[in-house]
Amino acid sequence: MREHRRLKINEPTPVFKALNTVVMILLLGVMAIPLWNILVVSFTSDMESFEVEFKLLPREPSVSGYRMLLSSVQLWRPFLNNVFVTVVGTLLFVVTNSLAGFVLMRPRFPGKGLLFLVYLLPMMVPGGAIIIPLYITMKRLGLIDSLWSVTLAGVGSTFAIFLMRNYFTSIPRSLEESAHMDGASQFRILGRIYLPLSTAGLATITLMEMVGKWNHFFSAVLYLHSAEKQTLQRALQGLISPSESRLMTGEIISNNIRAAAIVVALIPMLAIYPFIQRYFIKGIFLGAIKE
Numbered sequence: 521m522r523e524h525r526r527l528k529i530n531e532p533t534p535v536f537k538a539l540n541t542v543v544m545i546l547l548l549g550v551m552a553i554p555l556w557n558i559l560v561v562s563f564t565s566d567m568e569s570f571e572v573e574f575k576l577l578p579r580e581p582s583v584s585g586y587r588m589l590l591s592s593v594q595l596w597r598p599f600l601n602n603v604f605v606t607v608v609g610t611l612l613f614v615v616t617n618s619l620a621g622f623v624l625m626r627p628r629f630p631g632k633g634l635l636f637l638v639y640l641l642p643m644m645v646p647g648g649a650i651i652i653p654l655y656i657t658m659k660r661l662g663l664i665d666s667l668w669s670v671t672l673a674g675v676g677s678t679f680a681i682f683l684m685r686n687y688f689t690s691i692p693r694s695l696e697e698s699a700h701m702d703g704a705s706q707f708r709i710l711g712r713i714y715l716p717l718s719t720a721g722l723a724t725i726t727l728m729e730m731v732g733k734w735n736h737f738f739s740a741v742l743y744l745h746s747a748e749k750q751t752l753q754r755a756l757q758g759l760i761s762p763s764e765s766r767l768m769t770g771e772i773i774s775n776n777i778r779a780a781a782i783v784v785a786l787i788p789m790l791a792i793y794p795f796i797q798r799y800f801i802k803g804i805f806l807g808a809i810k811e
Contacts, residue, residue: 553574555786556576557574557575558779558782559783560576560578561775561779562585562776562782563578563582563583563585563776564579564580564585564775564776565580565584566584566774566776568582568776569585569776570774582776584776585776585779585780586780588774588777589777589780589781595752595759595781595784598751598755599752601667601750601751601752602734604671605667605670605733609672609675609733610726610729610730610733613675613676613726613729613733614726614729616675616676617680617681618684618710619710620639620681620685621681621682621683621687622688624636624681624682625688625689639678639681642676643678654673654742655742655743658673658743663743664743664745665744665745666744667744669739669743670740670743670744670751671733674739677729680729683724683725684722686721687718687720687721688714691713691714691718695713696709696713696714723796730792731789734752734789736751736753740753740754741754752785753785756782756785759777
C-alpha cells in the first residue's frame, strides 16, 4: 500500500516567518518612530522644539507646551464637540446597523430581496461620487453648520450590517422560538438574546466607528463653518497650519504646543483600544467566516 503523506498547509515555513517578522518590524518602525518623536517634542522647551531633527529624548524636559495649550489655545470646545460627535454618532451607528442586521437575518419577509439590493448598492458607489448629494441632503434638512451633520454622516454601513447579520444568523433559532413561546417581543428578543451573544461583533463595529468619528476631518470641512462648531481634527489642522497657528495674543505657536495638541487628541483612542482589542480581532475573523 502506498503511504499518503499529509501536507501541513497551515504551518508557515521558516523563511516566511523571517520575512513576516522583518516586515512587521518595519511597519512598527514606520508607525512608532513618528509617534515617539511627537511625544518627545511635546515635552521640549519652546526653543528646542523648533530644531529640525529626530529627538530620542528631550534635552531640556519641559511641560510648557501642555501648559500653554491649556491656558492660551482654544482647544477645549473642539475637544468637547468631538466627544459629542463620537459618542452620539457611535451609539446611533451601533443601534442602526444592529437593527438592520437583525431584519436582514429574518428568514422571510416581503421585499427582502429588494432591501438586500439597496444595502449592496453603496458598496458599488465611490464615496467621492456622493459628496454633492450628501451636502444637498444636509442643507435641505437644515443641518449645515450643525454638529448633527457630522454625527449623522455615515451612520449606516454595509459592512457593519452584514457583520451583525452574520453573527445573528449563527445564533440557534431555538433560543428565539423559546422566547416567542414565552411571549417576548422582537425588541426583547434582540436585546436579551441576540445582542448579548454577539459582543465580539458589537465591539468590532463600535471600535470601527469610534475611530472613524474621532478622526473625522472631511465631513467637518464640508459641513461645519462656524468657529464654535469646529471639531478636534479641524482645529488641529488650523493649529498646525502656519497661516492660522497663532495664539489669542498674536504670538506664533511653537512646535511643542502643536505636538502637545496631537498627543491630547491621541490619548482617548490609545486609552480605549487595549480594552476592546481582543473583541475587535475576534469579531473581524468570526464575522468574515460565518454564513
